[in-house]
Amino acid sequence: MTAPRAVPAPHIPPLDLGGRTALVTGAAGGIGRACVLRLAAAGAKVRAVDRDAEGLEALAEGTRGLAGTVEPHVLDLTDLDAAELAAAGTDVLVNNAGLQLVRPIEDFPPDVFHTVLTVMLEAPFRLIRGALPHMYGQGWGRVVNVSSVHGLRASAYKSAYVAAKHGLEGLSKTTALEGAPHGVTSNCVNPGYVRTPLVERQIADQARAHGIPEERVLSEVLLQDSAVKRLIEPEEVAEAVAYLCGPQASFMTGTSLVLDGGWTAH
Numbered sequence: 001m002t003a004p005r006a007v008p009a010p011h012i013p014p015l016d017l018g019g020r021t022a023l024v025t026g027a028a029g030g031i032g033r034a035c036v037l038r039l040a041a042a043g044a045k046v047r048a049v050d051r052d053a054e055g056l057e058a059l060a061e062g063t064r065g066l067a068g069t070v071e072p073h074v075l076d077l078t079d080l081d082a083a084e085l086a087a088a089g090t091d092v093l094v095n096n097a098g099l100q101l102v103r104p105i106e107d108f109p110p111d112v113f114h115t116v117l118t119v120m121l122e123a124p125f126r127l128i129r130g131a132l133p134h135m136y137g138q139g140w141g142r143v144v145n146v147s148s149v150h151g152l153r154a155s156a157y158k159s160a161y162v163a164a165k166h167g168l169e170g171l172s173k174t175t176a177l178e179g180a181p182h183g184v185t186s187n188c189v190n191p192g193y194v195r196t197p198l199v200e201r202q203i204a205d206q207a208r209a210h211g212i213p214e215e216r217v218l219s220e221v222l223l224q225d226s227a228v229k230r231l232i233e234p235e236e237v238a239e240a241v242a243y244l245c246g247p248q249a250s251f252m253t254g255t256s257l258v259l260d261g262g263w264t265a266h
Contacts (some may be wrong), residue, residue: 013247014042015042015242015243015245015246016042016043017039017042017043017044017068017091017092017245018042018043018044018067018068019043020043020044020045020091020092021044021045021046021047021089021090021091021092022039022044022045022046022047022090022091022092022093022094022245023046023047023049023086023087023090023092023093023094023127023131024036024039024046024047024048024049024094024096025049025050025077025094025095025096025097025123025124025127026049026050026096026097026098026146027046027048027049027050027056027059027072027096028048028050028052028054028055028056028058028059029050029052029055029196029197030194030196030197030198030234031096031146031191031194031196031234031237031238032048032050032094032096032097032146033055033059033234034234034235034237034238035094035096035146035237035238035241035242036048036059036063036070037062037063037066037238038235038238038239038241038242039068039092039094039241039242039245040063040066040067040068040069040070041066041067041068042067042068042242042245043067043068044068044091044092045068045069045071046068046069046070046071047071047073047086047090048060048070048071048072048073049073049075049077049086049097050072050073050074050075050097051074051075051076051077052074053072053074056072056073056074057072059072060072073086077097077118077119077123078115078118078119078123080118080122080123080126081126083123083126083127083130084126084127084129084130085130086127086130087126087127087128087129087130087131088130088131088133088134089134090130090131090134090135090141091134091135091138091140091141091142092141092142092144092245093127093128093131093141093142093143093144094144094145094146094241095123095124095127095128095143095144095145095146095168096146097119097120097123098119098120098146098161098164098198099115099116099119099120099198100116100158100161100198100201100202101116101160101161101205102157102158102202102205102206102208102209103157103205103209104156104157104209105159108159108160112160113159113160116160116161116164117160117163117164117167120161120164120165120168121164121167121168121171124145124168124171125171128143128171128175128186131143132175132179132182132184135179135182135183135184136179136182136184138183139182139183140183140184141179141182141183141184141185142184142185142244142245143172143175143179143184143185143186143187144186144187144188144189144241144244144245145168145169145171145172145186145187145188145189146188146189146191146237146241147165147168147169147172147188147189147190147256148161148165148190148191148192149190149191149192149258149260149263149264150162150165150166151165151166151168151169151188151190151256152169152190152256152258152264153225153263153264156209157206157209168188169188169256172186172187172188172254172256173186173254176253176254176255177254179253180253180254185244185249185250185252185253186253186254187244187249187252187253187254187255187256187257188255188256188257189237189240189241189244189256189257189259190256190257190258190259190260191232191236191237191240191259191260192223192226192231192232192259192260192261192263193222193223193226193231193232194231194232194233194234194237195231195232195233195234196234199222199231202217202222203217203218203222206221206222218231223261225263225266226260226261226262226263227261227262227263227265228261228262229261230261232259232261236259237259240257240259243257244257
């Protein structure tokens with residue numbers, strides 16, 4: 001009997017973003033920081049955008065020795081005109097910035113609802129609008145929108161966040177349809193609960209909203225619908241973002257890459 005012929009493993013080239021300019025919002029911490037480090041490690045010149053000047057300074061201190069470079073850019077995304085201008089000349093755009101408030105709808109402050117939608121939906125629109133002319137001109141571009149499982153499923157007490165993420169999903173799909181003839185892809189990455197300061201700050205709010213002690217929030221609220229009972233790490237999300245920027249993902253557009261530990265399998 002003839003032994004089966006060995007099939008060589010396919011060669012998957014490492015991500016090379018040398019010569020590319022990337023912009024990451026919410027860059028000073030959490031997912032954004034991990035994305036900046038991952039894209040800079042791949043050789044990109046990364047514009048790290050955040051309103052937290054001290055956080056950006058600390059980020060820049062930790063990026064020495066990477067293949068690419070990091071340029072801190074202090075910006076409040078509620079300044080929509082400035083956001084659009086900041087995206088000019090961008091090859092890779094990662095819309096990540098977000099904020100959260102957990103309250104019943106009848107108690108939800110309208111001004112906070114407005115701010116959440118501005119930062120998490122209108123600002124991404126303006127950033128995409130600013131980035132697309134350059135992407136179209138060169139026939140290549142990558143838009144990655146850090147959405148959430150809450151872009152696909154709702155949870156009580158998160159009206160603004162859920163509305164913004166559902167809107168971001170639609171914006172991403174529209175960008176994909178318009179960008180495809182120009183070599184531009186647009187996708188969402190949809191993590192479950194990530195080990196970030198944003199999630200850590202939610203625990204007290206969730207305990208108050210659900211009327212349970214804080215120590216029960218993680219198991220009984222945050223991870224209740226997740227088959228994998230742990231938080232996802234920011235670096236895992238950043239790796240998904242990097243994958244969508246690579247050549248092996250060039251046919252992926254208009255979709256959502258779900259990293260939810262089985263939440264949406266229900």
